[in-house]
Amino acid sequence: MSTGKSSVNQVSLISDFKEITKMRLSISVVFSALAGYLLGVVGQVDFYTLTLLAFGGYFMVGASNAFNQIIEKDLDVLMDRTKNRPVPAGRMSVRSAFIIATVFTLLGITVLYIINERTAMYGAISIFLYTCVYTPLKTKTPLAVFVGAIPGAIPFMLGWVAARNDFGIESGTLFALQFFWQFPHFWAIGWFLFDDYEKGGFYMLPTRKRDKGTAVQIIMYTIWTILISIVPVFNVTGDLKLSVVAAVIVFLIGLVMLYYAFELFKKRTTKAAKQLMLSSVIYITLLQIVYVADKFIR
Structure with missing residues (x-):
């Protein structure tokens, strides 16, 4: 019986760890960072740097998510979507979550620093903005989404910086693309989870309502995203190019x-x-695949 219990506990520990670091989200962020690196790399791909970027990116996002869940534990209890997370459900103590968040922060910044100083700096900025600015603002103003879009847009750009150790027009374009994409993406989530968010006091939609005003802004930001996505074809974004x-x-x-x-x-x-x-989600994934494939096929 004890063996069965211990195996159940192990499964629970693993699932709680995946939940506190939001593994699926973290992996999608790592995918963006790796795509950015492949776009920025000159010559042969350095798989050592690629591996460091993957782990550093995961630690960075995992730390942000763990800090977020500690700060919002009392609000997470109120929402169906989040009440079974490890901390609000009582399966993980705040102390344990804080240790994970702190260790992940240190590991993330250290691993990214091994790549280069700029990559580590942007990683640190991402954790700070997500934890100390975006998270507290979520219950106060819909403008929180604008702040949250900054750390959300960093990974694609981070990959280029890891490859080039430079922030220029290319990484700026990648940042702008993923920045504007965040709005239709997150407002769509805010729309279908509106009632649940309301229980926790979160107002994520720009008008605070599921109305035409919000829908119009979603359309506007989608158009901006599409326009930015084709800018590299006009040869105005340095080394970031796109075939017709x-x-x-x-x-x-x-x-x-x-x-x-x-x-x-x-x-x-x-x-x-x-x-x-x-x-x-399909759009940003396919876009990154097309961008990378186009670079290596041309």
Whole structure:
């Protein structure tokens, strides 16, 4: 019996660790960072740097998420989406979560520092903004989403900085692309989780309502995202280039997301918001794949 209990405890520990660091989100962030590195790398890919970036990126996001869950533990209890997280559910103490968050912060910054100082600096800025600015603002103003979009946009740019040890027009473009993408993505989530967020006192939508005003802003930011995504085809973004074929593909993928943004404007339903959220995830993933493939095929 004791062996069965210990194996159950081990499974619980692993699932709690995955939850406190938001493993799925962290992996998607690592994917963005690696795509940015592959776009920035000159010559051969350095798999040592790639591995450091993957681990450093994971530690960075895991630390931010763990600190976030400590700060919001009393509010997480109120929401169906978050009440079973390790800290609010009482399976993990605040002290244990804080140790994980602190260790991940130190590991993340150290590992990124091994790559270069700039990468570590942007990693540290990301953790600070997410934990100390975005998280406290979430219950106070919808502008929190604008602040949260900064650390959310850093990973794609971080990869380029890891490859070049430089922040220029190229990494700035990657940052801008993922920055503007965050708004339709997060507002779609804020729309279909509106009632649950309301229980915790979070107002994530720009008008604080699921109305036409929010839907119009979602459309506007989707259009900005699409426009930025094709800028590299005009040879104005330094070493970040895009072929005409790749630009057309990226533009067409963007139109799919824009279609669902208009569907949300027309229907204003939870289902439409979920479809937009899903299309936004597919969009950013395919965009990064197309960008990288285009670089190595050309």
